[in-house]
Amino acid sequence: MQHTMEYWNARLMEFYGFTSCEEHPYGLLGTCWKMAPEMGAGCFWAYGEKDLFDIKIHDFYFHKDTLVESNVSGYLSVIYYDSISGEQLTPYRRIHAGCIQSIAGNEEPYKIWVHKKIPIRSVGIGIAPAYYKDYMKENYPEEYFNPSTAFSQLDQEANFPELVILLKQVEHYRGEGMAAKLFYEGKVAEVVSTLLSRLKNNPKHSKSAEISMQDLKHIELAAAYINDHYAGEIPLEKLAGFACMSLSKFKLLFQSVYHCSVTSYIQQRRVSHAECLLTTSDLTIGQIAKSVGYSTSSRLSELFRQSTGLTPAEYRTAFWKTPF
Numbered sequence: 001m002q003h004t005m006e007y008w009n010a011r012l013m014e015f016y017g018f019t020s021c022e023e024h025p026y027g028l029l030g031t032c033w034k035m036a037p038e039m040g041a042g043c044f045w046a047y048g049e050k051d052l053f054d055i056k057i058h059d060f061y062f063h064k065d066t067l068v069e070s071n072v073s074g075y076l077s078v079i080y081y082d083s084i085s086g087e088q089l090t091p092y093r094r095i096h097a098g099c100i101q102s103i104a105g106n107e108e109p110y111k112i113w114v115h116k117k118i119p120i121r122s123v124g125i126g127i128a129p130a131y132y133k134d135y136m137k138e139n140y141p142e143e144y145f146n147p148s149t150a151f152s153q154l155d156q157e158a159n160f161p162e163l164v165i166l167l168k169q170v171e172h173y174r175g176e177g178m179a180a181k182l183f184y185e186g187k188v189a190e191v192v193s194t195l196l197s198r199l200k201n202n203p204k205h206s207k208s209a210e211i212s213m214q215d216l217k218h219i220e221l222a223a224a225y226i227n228d229h230y231a232g233e234i235p236l237e238k239l240a241g242f243a244c245m246s247l248s249k250f251k252l253l254f255q256s257v258y259h260c261s262v263t264s265y266i267q268q269r270r271v272s273h274a275e276c277l278l279t280t281s282d283l284t285i286g287q288i289a290k291s292v293g294y295s296t297s298s299r300l301s302e303l304f305r306q307s308t309g310l311t312p313a314e315y316r317t318a319f320w321k322t323p324f
Contacts, residue, residue, distance in 0.1 A: 016068070017038065019034055021043070024045075026045040027047065030057075042059050042120075043060060045057040045059075049184070050130075052131040053127045055184060056125075059120070067114075070109065076147065080122060080164055081097055082121040083120065085114070088111070089112065094271065097308055098309065100154060100163060105148055123167045147192055151195060169187065211253050215245070215253055218243040218244055219243055223257075223258065226239070230266050230293060236250070236251070236262055270303070277291065277292070285312045
């Protein structure tokens with residue numbers, strides 16, 4: 001398996017305009033890459049231990065909307081976003097400020113569409129199969145079970161302060177030498193332990209709703225309807241009818257497929273369109289609020305800030321203030 005640091009070194013340089021630099025803004029053990037001025041600004045810092053784990057800190061933005069893709073097959077990752085504006089493409093869902101996102105060893109590439117001019121500020125850890133299949137099994141043979149479920153059930157969690165604290169401790173650490181290596185190893189183990197404890201103490205997180213191909217097709221049809229009509233009133237009963245399901249079953253399966261509630265999905269679509277209008281039109285914020293389905297600008301501002309970390313006015317100012 002390719003060492004993840006080698007993977008990121010090649011990918012960052014080839015696709016995203018980063019170049020390696022001698023600076024160490026987040027610790028001497030890590031490697032830092034700076035984004036080329038024509039692509040954007042900021043840096044990407046990473047530290048990895050052989051083929052066991054890596055730690056990544058992002059603090060940059062793109063001048064243009066950019067498709068970011070990674071394909072480290074088998075990796076389990078968890079990321080906390082302080083700031084971001086974008087969408088994961090499959091399945092569709094917004095990635096918003098203040099959320100924790102997980103990637104649970106998918107064979108398919110992980111793809112997100114990142115919106116221009118808005119900073120990506122995040123911290124995350126990833127563990128390789130050599131860590132969770134070999135190292136953990138060797139050290140805990142009688143108690144071992146694969147932690148993939150603990151990672152996958154975490155996705156888009158917005159209320160997990162214990163995990164956020166651990167990741168922020170990693171972000172702010174500035175140690176050196178052996179002390180730093182031990183610190184990072186310990187924090188990775190703490191993150192995995194915290195996720196396993198959450199799964200054990202909350203049995204509901206260990207089970208996902210089973211879904212047939214027919215039900216999946218109906219859920220996707222309902223989502224497509226939302227995509228075309230999100231600016232209007234969409235009663236849940238109407239969507240459940242489109243999906244040929246009871247309301248309770250529809251809400252359960254929609255959550256299972258899109259990892260968010262129906263209401264949250266509608267809000268995500270509205271905020272995405274509001275972002276577009278803020279940067280491509282001269283409409284007032286009140287006019288934009290009405291065009292995406294809200295009767296008042298205050299409601300849009302509240303949801304917009306939850307999603308991006310900025311108010312609509314701040315978002316528009318940041319877009320036009322940042323140099324191209």
